[in-house]
Amino acid sequence: MGVPHPQNESFPAQRIKALVSVPARVTPPTKDSSKPVRSLHLNESPYPPSSAAIRAMQLASEATNRYPDHNGTDLVDVIAERNDVASDRIVIGAGSNEILFSSAAIALDPSDEVVAPVPGFPAYAKSTALAGGLFVGVPVRADGLVDVPAMLKAVTGRTRVVFVSSPHNPTGGLLPKKEIERLVKELPDHLLLHFDEAYYEFGLAAGGPETLPILAGRTGPWIASRSFSKAYGLAGARVGYGIASSAEVADAYRRARINFTVGAVALAGALAAIRDPAHTHATIDKIAAERDWLAARLQELGFVSLPSAANFLTVLTPLSASVVENKLATENIYVIGMPWRDTHGAIRITVGTREDSEAVIASLKSLVNK
Numbered sequence: 609m610g611v612p613h614p615q616n617e618s619f620p621a622q623r624i625k626a627l628v629s630v631p632a633r634v635t636p637p638t639k640d641s642s643k644p645v646r647s648l649h650l651n652e653s654p655y656p657p658s659s660a661a662i663r664a665m666q667l668a669s670e671a672t673n674r675y676p677d678h679n680g681t682d683l684v685d686v687i688a689e690r691n692d693v694a695s696d697r698i699v700i701g702a703g704s705n706e707i708l709f710s711s712a713a714i715a716l717d718p719s720d721e722v723v724a725p726v727p728g729f730p731a732y733a734k735s736t737a738l739a740g741g742l743f744v745g746v747p748v749r750a751d752g753l754v755d756v757p758a759m760l761k762a763v764t765g766r767t768r769v770v771f772v773s774s775p776h777n778p779t780g781g782l783l784p785k786k787e788i789e790r791l792v793k794e795l796p797d798h799l800l801l802h803f804d805e806a807y808y809e810f811g812l813a814a815g816g817p818e819t820l821p822i823l824a825g826r827t828g829p830w831i832a833s834r835s836f837s838k839a840y841g842l843a844g845a846r847v848g849y850g851i852a853s854s855a856e857v858a859d860a861y862r863r864a865r866i867n868f869t870v871g872a873v874a875l876a877g878a879l880a881a882i883r884d885p886a887h888t889h890a891t892i893d894k895i896a897a898e899r900d901w902l903a904a905r906l907q908e909l910g911f912v913s914l915p916s917a918a919n920f921l922t923v924l925t926p927l928s929a930s931v932v933e934n935k936l937a938t939e940n941i942y943v944i945g946m947p948w949r950d951t952h953g954a955i956r957i958t959v960g961t962r963e964d965s966e967a968v969i970a971s972l973k974s975l976v977n978k
């Protein structure tokens with residue numbers, strides 16, 4: 609029997625103690641089976657991945673006694689060709705989440721600063737805290753776009769990472785070419801610009817600019833990260849990638865990366881999915897049309913949507929956002945409520961199928977008595 613040890617005050621490290629525990633949101637199990645669960649809170653695709661991807665994943669599962677290709681060579685080569693960049697500038701990760709966390713890990717020393725939009729994707733703040741950095745949040749504009757002049761103003765000599773996203777989560781706001789050009793021109797070279805493009809394919813379809821040629825004008829380091837979780841419908845597989853400004857920058861990510869984070873089944877699914885653009889385009893078109901239909905119906909009920917170029921809508925609510933979120937949850941419809949300045953708040957609704965949209969509208973109709 610061991611002698612009891614006094615509590616170890618230094619465990620875990622201070623920066624871990626300070627982490628606000630925000631567990632990943634999950635889809636709750638169905639309590640009332642008469643009402644199907646509508647998972648509209650994670651910005652997933654409502655459609656399964658391409659059948660070619662499903663077949664490739666089934667086949668790959670037969671060889672999972674072996675470790676995967678750590679570098680994802682076949683997938684990286686296709687991404688390189690599609691984007692006309694050298695393969696050595698591309699890194700893969702377990703979702704683009706991994707690339708976001710790597711940016712903080714490789715760029716920050718303790719007390720270095722990170723500038724990022726708020727509200728924004730939670731990984732910006734969490735990756736900063738985990739790396740011992742200081743998070744400087746910059747409020748997004750009233751229309752939901754990243755506020756480029758305010759972000760530039762927040763940068764100091766201690767800033768080592770600037771996270772920007774377009775289309776932005778949680779608003780869907782798409783930065784115009786001119787704003788990205790301004791960022792590229794005015795951000796100093798001493799920091800890493802991480803351009804988060806998890807919704808890249810939706811942004812392009814909505815008329816957004818190709819960002820790589822604009823980012824190429826930057827002399828300091830940068831990376832653009834993208835995801836197979838959204839337009840490709842592979843959220844459960846966990847694959848993302850980053851396209852870095854140079855092979856040297858990409859190499860920093862490769863050196864820091866935990867071995868074998870992207871599994872062989874996920875790699876096979878992503879490779880087959882990227883080779884099936886017809887399925888991806890059909891998914892994007894269906895979701896964009898449904899987003900516009902849903903926004904118009906919500907507007908009729910007094911719920912005003914921010915302009916969105918992504919697979920979700922953020923909607924200002926005519927009554928308390930938490931009341932709306934809770935009411936939908938009683939019907940197994942899951943969305944995310946949030947404060948929104950000078951209003952009753954907002955809810956973020958992932959665009960699902962027509963059935964999902966109709967269930968949302970029916971529920972909100974009964975709430976506002978229309």
Ligand SMILES: Cc1ncc(COP(=O)(O)O)c(C=O)c1O
Pocket residue numbers: 650651702703704705706729773776777804806834835836837843847848
């Ligand atoms: C803005 C943004 N970035 C990154 C991610 C991470 O996605 P994944 O790790 O699935 O690629 C998400 C997921 O919702 C997101 O909304």
